[in-house]
Amino acid sequence: MPSASSSTPKDEPKTLFSERPEWADVQALEQYEISNPLAPIFYSEEYKDATGYFRAIVKKGEMSERVMELTEFIIRHNPAHYTVWQYRYKTLLALQSPLEAEIKLMDELAVKFLKTYQVWHHRRLLLLLQRDSSNSFSAAAKELAFVAQSLKADEKNYHTWSHRQWVLSQFDHEDLCASELDFVDDMLNHDVRNNSAWHHRFFVVFQSGVREGEEDRARVVKRELTYTKQNISLAPNNPSAWNYLRGVLDYSKMPYAQLTSFVNLYAVPTDSDVIDIVDLDNPPPSKDAQLPCVAALEFLADIYEKRGKDDEEYGTTAAVEVYFPSFLHFLESNELILSKQVWKSLAHEHDTIRQKYWEYRIREALVNA
Amino acid sequence: MRPSQKPTPIDAFPTPTSHTQAETEAVLLKHTLDNGDAKPVLEKNAHLQFLIRNFVQGFPQRYTSQDASQPWLLCWILQSFSVLQVGMDPNNKQRSIDTIMEWQHPDGGFGGGPGQSAHLLPTYAAVCALAIVGRPGPNGGWDQIDRTKMYNFFMSVKQPDGSFLVAEHAEVDVRGIYCLLVTATLLDILTPELVEGTASFIASCQTYEGGFSSSSQPYFGPGPTLLDSPRPALGEAHGGYTYCALASWILLQPFLNASTGPKPTVNTKNLVRWLVQMQGTEIELGGFKGRTNKLVDGCYSWWVGGSFALLESIGVNVNHNHDTNDPAKAKPDAEESWDDVDDDLFNRKALQEYILFAGQHPAGGLRDKPPKNADAYHTMYCLAGLSSAQHRVIQSPARRAELARSWTSSANDNPLREDIFLHSLSWVEEEGTSKIIGGAANRVNATHPLFNLTVTHAEGIMGHFYKQTIPPKSFRAPGPAS
Ligand SMILES: [Zn+2]
Numbered sequence: 001m002p003s004a005s006s007s008t009p010k011d012e013p014k015t016l017f018s019e020r021p022e023w024a025d026v027q028a029l030e031q032y033e034i035s036n037p038l039a040p041i042f043y044s045e046e047y048k049d050a051t052g053y054f055r056a057i058v059k060k061g062e063m064s065e066r067v068m069e070l071t072e073f074i075i076r077h078n079p080a081h082y083t084v085w086q087y088r089y090k091t092l093l094a095l096q097s098p099l100e101a102e103i104k105l106m107d108e109l110a111v112k113f114l115k116t117y118q119v120w121h122h123r124r125l126l127l128l129l130q131r132d133s134s135n136s137f138s139a140a141a142k143e144l145a146f147v148a149q150s151l152k153a154d155e156k157n158y159h160t161w162s163h164r165q166w167v168l169s170q171f172d173h174e175d176l177c178a179s180e181l182d183f184v185d186d187m188l189n190h191d192v193r194n195n196s197a198w199h200h201r202f203f204v205v206f207q208s209g210v211r212e213g214e215e216d217r218a219r220v221v222k223r224e225l226t227y228t229k230q231n232i233s234l235a236p237n238n239p240s241a242w243n244y245l246r247g248v249l250d251y252s253k254m255p256y257a258q259l260t261s262f263v264n265l266y267a268v269p270t271d272s273d274v275i276d277i278v279d280l281d282n283p284p285p286s287k288d289a290q291l292p293c294v295a296a297l298e299f300l301a302d303i304y305e306k307r308g309k310d311d312e313e314y315g316t317t318a319a320v321e322v323y324f325p326s327f328l329h330f331l332e333s334n335e336l337i338l339s340k341q342v343w344k345s346l347a348h349e350h351d352t353i354r355q356k357y358w359e360y361r362i363r364e365a366l367v368n369a
Numbered sequence: 370m371r372p373s374q375k376p377t378p379i380d381a382f383p384t385p386t387s388h389t390q391a392e393t394e395a396v397l398l399k400h401t402l403d404n405g406d407a408k409p410v411l412e413k414n415a416h417l418q419f420l421i422r423n424f425v426q427g428f429p430q431r432y433t434s435q436d437a438s439q440p441w442l443l444c445w446i447l448q449s450f451s452v453l454q455v456g457m458d459p460n461n462k463q464r465s466i467d468t469i470m471e472w473q474h475p476d477g478g479f480g481g482g483p484g485q486s487a488h489l490l491p492t493y494a495a496v497c498a499l500a501i502v503g504r505p506g507p508n509g510g511w512d513q514i515d516r517t518k519m520y521n522f523f524m525s526v527k528q529p530d531g532s533f534l535v536a537e538h539a540e541v542d543v544r545g546i547y548c549l550l551v552t553a554t555l556l557d558i559l560t561p562e563l564v565e566g567t568a569s570f571i572a573s574c575q576t577y578e579g580g581f582s583s584s585s586q587p588y589f590g591p592g593p594t595l596l597d598s599p600r601p602a603l604g605e606a607h608g609g610y611t612y613c614a615l616a617s618w619i620l621l622q623p624f625l626n627a628s629t630g631p632k633p634t635v636n637t638k639n640l641v642r643w644l645v646q647m648q649g650t651e652i653e654l655g656g657f658k659g660r661t662n663k664l665v666d667g668c669y670s671w672w673v674g675g676s677f678a679l680l681e682s683i684g685v686n687v688n689h690n691h692d693t694n695d696p697a698k699a700k701p702d703a704e705e706s707w708d709d710v711d712d713d714l715f716n717r718k719a720l721q722e723y724i725l726f727a728g729q730h731p732a733g734g735l736r737d738k739p740p741k742n743a744d745a746y747h748t749m750y751c752l753a754g755l756s757s758a759q760h761r762v763i764q765s766p767a768r769r770a771e772l773a774r775s776w777t778s779s780a781n782d783n784p785l786r787e788d789i790f791l792h793s794l795s796w797v798e799e800e801g802t803s804k805i806i807g808g809a810a811n812r813v814n815a816t817h818p819l820f821n822l823t824v825t826h827a828e829g830i831m832g833h834f835y836k837q838t839i840p841p842k843s844f845r846a847p848g849p850a851s
Binding site: 038 | 464482484485
């Protein structure tokens with residue numbers, strides 16, 4: 001999580017609220033009643049002055065135009081001051097002012113304070129105020145355009161992405177989602193390792209309803225698998241793409257074994273003269289790929305492990321037990337031996353930092369066998 | 370370069386992610402080279418000086434961005450003192466209590482500073498700070514917490530889907546839920562009414578990657594949804610949210626166990642896989658990252674590293690070599706280097722090295738990564754992460770039985786009170802499993818995996834609010850002897 005950073009707006013009037021005649025009727029309130037609080041913050045004079053007036057305003061419950069000015073001033077000094085945002089929102093409602101000015105201000109502040117929760121939440125509140133109005137579609141569409149713009153400056157910003165998903169969840173318009181896959185594709189073309197974009201793709205394809213043209217779900221799943229495999233072939237050592245691949249299979253309850261031939265290409269050391277055949281289902285690794293790829297080895301071990309379990313479930317071992325009891329041990333562990341080999345190679349060679357985990361997987365497989 | 374410090378493969382396909390990754394690896398690598406084979410030292414004195422400066426003199430102007438997080442600033446300092454095994458004099462304790470009580474809101478809960486609205490996050494921070502410095506009686510803080518009003522505040526931000534707004538007109542996220550559950554647990558105001566639906570909400574935040582996101586949201590879009598539960602997670606799996614969701618899930622177990630209806634579930638296998646994937650490789654010195662394809666950062670030493678201590682409580686068989694029912698089965702093997710003991714699912718040694726080599730700022734305090742500055746937040750969570758890598762604190766059936774024997778119930782009891790109390794305080798450090806890199810001088814205190822307080826502080830405040838006498842621990846906690 002990002003740490004504290006300072007922000008002192010530069011070009012603004014230096015007049016303190018205590019020097020402004022229009023505030024003469026208000027008596028600023030000190031922050032602390034005790035004289036020597038621990039761990040105090042050394043505020044700038046302007047910030048201290050403004051927050052003193054803010055405390056006084058809250059105390060008397062005033063909601064007026066000048067409150068909008070005061071809260072904006074404080075927000076520009078400290079956009080994480082949630083009480084100020086909260087009071088500003090209540091004042092906005094009380095004044096029943098048109099929202100245009102507020103939206104315009106928020107466009108400026110969101111760019112300035114991209115990493116602040118409150119900035120994005122205030123936008124949500126404003127959008128909710130417009131949701132049932134006649135311009136709700138255009139408000140949401142504008143918001144998506146704004147988010148797209150913000151993501152250019154900060155491609156993995158958590159708030160921005162979850163805000164986008166929130167907008168898509170809240171506004172009920174087929175057209176809003178229409179170009180969402182193209183948007184994700186642009187982001188991934190720019191950086192195929194952007195995990196936020198992969199997560200967004202999962203949201204769009206699987207978790208936000210069925211769009212026109214996507215009713216054939218088997219086709220959609222196939223499309224996603226092809227898309228992901230192609231992206232893996234460009235840069236095989238990309239955990240985001242492999243996680244997505246697992247996500248698609250888990251979601252559609254498809255066996256990992258279905259991808260065995262694809263995964264095998266990535267689980268062996270680089271060999272330049274193997275593949276020249278174009279196989280869309282099994283795109284080969286790029287020629288500079290650094291293989292074997294850890295994620296492919298892990299995937300392969302999962303396939304073996306599952307096969308070992310299925311053999312038991314589907315009665316292979318039961319039959320063996322009846323007819324060839326002495327072979328039971330051998331057959332039962334056949335697939336397990338393979339997965340164990342792969343896990344061992346991960347633990348001792350390819351992914352040594354996770355040695356304990358790979359050893360745990362071996363123990364678990366034996367316990368559950 | 371150590372033999373295993375291979376750069377992250379980029380397959381000759383550079384992107385912005387691989388650029389920043391390579392830059393970070395270069396910086397981190399330099400930090401191991403600079404240190405050579407020297408034994409890493411936890412510069413306790415320098416960190417103490419850093420903390421005391423913040424505590425007594427205060428924070429420079431750039432901390433204005435934390436003006437609405439004043440309870441956090443104090444909580445981080447106080448808990449850092451606790452982890453560093455530093456006690457406080459009565460005068461500073463009293464000043465801390467007096468400061469904290471200025472943040473209590475007249476309508477219940479605590480705000481981010483005097484006169485600020487009640488908010489779940491500072492409420493947690495203020496109550497934890499009081500657990501450390503407070504006491505019963507007049508001006509002791511504990512009895513000046515208005516628990517009835519706090520409960521009303523909690524109920525006022527409760528949502529129909531089991532989640533909570535962090536404050537009036539504010540956002541929903543699992544950090545707030547964690548903060549609420551810890552506070553309510555410590556103060557004995559955790560009721561079935563309060564947490565109705567909350568476990569389901571938590572479960573809905575797990576993503577396809579296995580970690581948890583900030584929140585989830587019902588989908589109102591066109592067409593039929595394909596999900597069993599039409600609640601997509603908002604945002605990707607993230608270390609901070611994952612810790613909060615997992616700890617919340619465990620805090621809710623007394624309610625889940627007691628419920629007779631259909632129970633929400635989390636995918637434990639995917640969760641474990643995601644957690645271990647967050648550990649950086651040798652070239653990243655084994656620090657933790659908070660999301661897939663992001664950079665390692667010291668604070669995730671706690672958010673992700675600290676999550677491992679919680680796994681056994683959700684049925685993950687972390688350590689097949691020990692059997693809590695049969696200490697004789699514990700495998701004493703003096704010949705085996707501790708590196709080979711199956712003691713946890715992550716690399717405890719590497720995490721300690723990341724914190725010691727990269728996490729410490731030369732001028733005191735701890736940080737995200739070099740060359741960043743130290744700050745109070747990273748100082749606390751790097752130290753807590755170091756603690757979770759040094760010590761294994763897990764739920765012990767023997768300790769639970771001991772607490773149960775001395776439990777005294779009161780009239781018109783919430784039937785789950787006892788279970789909540791035992792569930793929260795049965796955590797003990799597994800005997801013989803502490804691993805201190807750099808030698809005994811680097812030892813820090815163990816922390817409670819659910820609360821991030823020391824077990825002693827958690828016992829103190831809970832004993833008071835549940836009106837129980839905490840029995841001393843009278844047995845050796847089982848575990849692999851060494
Ligand atoms: Zn951090």
